[in-house]
Amino acid sequence: MQEEKNIFSQKNSPEALKEKSLLAELNKKPLLQRWRGYLKLTGPAAMEAATTLGAGSFTSAVAMGAAYGYKMLWVPFYSYGVGLFMLALAARFAIASDIPIIEAQNKFHTKFVGSLATGIIACYLAMVVFAFGQYALGTDALQSLFSLFGINFPRSVNWIIIFLISAYLALIYGRHGSTKYVKYVENAMKIFIGIMLITFLAVIFKTGIHLGAFFKGLVIPTLPKGIEGITMAIAGLTAAMGVGDWVQFHYAMRARGYSEEHEQLARFDAVVSGLIPVTLVLSLVTVAFAQIYSGKPNIPTSVSELGSGLVSVLPSIWVKIAFYIGIEAVVISTMVGMSMLAATTFCESVGWAPDPDKPYWKILILTPQIGLLGAFFGKPIWAVIIVAALQSIFNWISGVSWYLLGNDKRYLGEKRIKTRIFNFGVLLSVVLLNLVFITFILSRLGVWPNE
Amino acid sequence: MNNALSKFLEKVIGRLTIRTWLCFLLFIANFLIAHGAAMYWKFNRSPVELIIGIILTIILLFILSEPS
Numbered sequence: 001m002q003e004e005k006n007i008f009s010q011k012n013s014p015e016a017l018k019e020k021s022l023l024a025e026l027n028k029k030p031l032l033q034r035w036r037g038y039l040k041l042t043g044p045a046a047m048e049a050a051t052t053l054g055a056g057s058f059t060s061a062v063a064m065g066a067a068y069g070y071k072m073l074w075v076p077f078y079s080y081g082v083g084l085f086m087l088a089l090a091a092r093f094a095i096a097s098d099i100p101i102i103e104a105q106n107k108f109h110t111k112f113v114g115s116l117a118t119g120i121i122a123c124y125l126a127m128v129v130f131a132f133g134q135y136a137l138g139t140d141a142l143q144s145l146f147s148l149f150g151i152n153f154p155r156s157v158n159w160i161i162i163f164l165i166s167a168y169l170a171l172i173y174g175r176h177g178s179t180k181y182v183k184y185v186e187n188a189m190k191i192f193i194g195i196m197l198i199t200f201l202a203v204i205f206k207t208g209i210h211l212g213a214f215f216k217g218l219v220i221p222t223l224p225k226g227i228e229g230i231t232m233a234i235a236g237l238t239a240a241m242g243v244g245d246w247v248q249f250h251y252a253m254r255a256r257g258y259s260e261e262h263e264q265l266a267r268f269d270a271v272v273s274g275l276i277p278v279t280l281v282l283s284l285v286t287v288a289f290a291q292i293y294s295g296k297p298n299i300p301t302s303v304s305e306l307g308s309g310l311v312s313v314l315p316s317i318w319v320k321i322a323f324y325i326g327i328e329a330v331v332i333s334t335m336v337g338m339s340m341l342a343a344t345t346f347c348e349s350v351g352w353a354p355d356p357d358k359p360y361w362k363i364l365i366l367t368p369q370i371g372l373l374g375a376f377f378g379k380p381i382w383a384v385i386i387v388a389a390l391q392s393i394f395n396w397i398s399g400v401s402w403y404l405l406g407n408d409k410r411y412l413g414e415k416r417i418k419t420r421i422f423n424f425g426v427l428l429s430v431v432l433l434n435l436v437f438i439t440f441i442l443s444r445l446g447v448w449p450n451e
Numbered sequence: 452m453n454n455a456l457s458k459f460l461e462k463v464i465g466r467l468t469i470r471t472w473l474c475f476l477l478f479i480a481n482f483l484i485a486h487g488a489a490m491y492w493k494f495n496r497s498p499v500e501l502i503i504g505i506i507l508t509i510i511l512l513f514i515l516s517e518p519s
Binding site for chain 2: 420424447449
């Protein structure tokens with residue numbers, strides 16, 4: 001009988017033990033030397049960042065740039081900044097206990113909280129439904145890219161490119177239960193993020209940038225007064241990071257066999273491979289569209305039209321190509337991350353071993369690829385609304401559960417949260433998720449204004 | 452003081468720790484903020500509910516940030 005492998009139980013794998021002894025030495029080195037060493041070992045946060053940088057965040061960045069100029073640049077920076085505490089907690093769970101987070105939530109807070117709220121609703125369903133938007137954006141960009149050369153490559157055919165690359169990378173993640181294949185996919189995600197940075201930077205070189213306004217918009221949050229300001233603050237601060245991101249980071253670290261020696265690396269990774277690239281990529285997109293549209297009359301409302309408008313004013317064919325390639329990097333890397341998260345959370349929720357060599361894992365990892373129908377029909381708005389509503393209703397439960405587990409001796413023993421600042425940061429995310437749920441209900445009751 | 456607060460938060464009442472009950476109270480405090488904000492800005496009512504919600508949230512954040 002074939003041995004069952006668990007990709008998220010790698011602490012004693014030869015690669016993880018080797019990394020552990022390397023880190024034991026590295027953690028004692030001076031700061032710069034340590035950071036240089038960490039740079040070679042990063043990866044789980046790139047998986048998470050690649051998933052965050054998807055069609056949803058790209059579309060928001062485009063719309064915010066066109067409508068508000070540089071004023072909303074703070075959104076991804078602050079949103080990810082607040083979320084860093086949850087990523088640090090995800091790391092603590094991964095290094096301090098042999099029980100993965102959804103299993104721990106099931107054990108200590110019931111299956112309603114673990115399997116249903118966190119596993120199925122916040123992660124699995126969201127990954128499947130939001131995949132439609134990825135294909136809708138990616139195939140549209142591919143069609144436009146080929147039209148630059150006068151080639152008609154319609155969405156109904158070009159989806160296969162996104163499918164083949166993303167399905168291949170998703171299917172080899174953790175193959176044979178080996179961290180070698182985990183790192184392979186992590187490195188691919190880093191390359192995709194690098195492509196996004198280079199291509200969108202190339203666009204900025206052509207559109208121009210006001211550096212003063214850029215730094216002001218990035219650091220100083222601008223909000224309208226009153227209830228609109230609160231609505232915008234809640235939406236903004238929860239924009240770049242959600243329960244799915246925390247869960248993905250946690251399992252990506254488990255797939256690398258993280259142990260106590262990895263905690264500093266995990267925090268470094270969250271900033272260097274997460275916060276910085278996510279903020280930079282989304283800011284570059286926002287700036288490009290701010291430069292072209294902000295303050296002008298009759299701004300198009302669809303992302304497709306906004307994109308075409310931007311491309312039409314770019315003087316160089318190479319930069320036009322770069323823009324569309326950047327979008328493909330956004331879409332393909334997100335499909336890989338979403339696929340990995342969907343298979344992981346489904347297995348964890350129903351108690352199946354997360355073994356990448358099993359047929360059920362391969363089927364599960366391909367389920368978000370149903371989003372390819374987005375190339376033909378666009379996003380199923382009704383499904384997106386239902387899943388977004390379910391997330392608004394259930395995510396706060398996951399947030400409270402994570403905070404409680406972070407302070408739970410039964411789960412973390414002596415590695416439970418020991419500082420006020422850590423707890424405070426985690427509670428900030430809990431408050432935001434509470435407000436998302438409450439304002440969602442109040443808006444349905446006609447008390448809170450609809451967005 | 453901190454040790455006393457920490458022990459208090461870990462006491463069990465009705466099968467749940469006080470920390471868990473206070474999380475539910477935090478949820479209610481957050482409700483007061485959102486509902487109070489809507490009442491104040493949308494319906495021009497008194498800001499008292501909003502102010503109570505903010506004060507309660509700050510106090511609870513202070514208490515709940517105490518590690519176990």
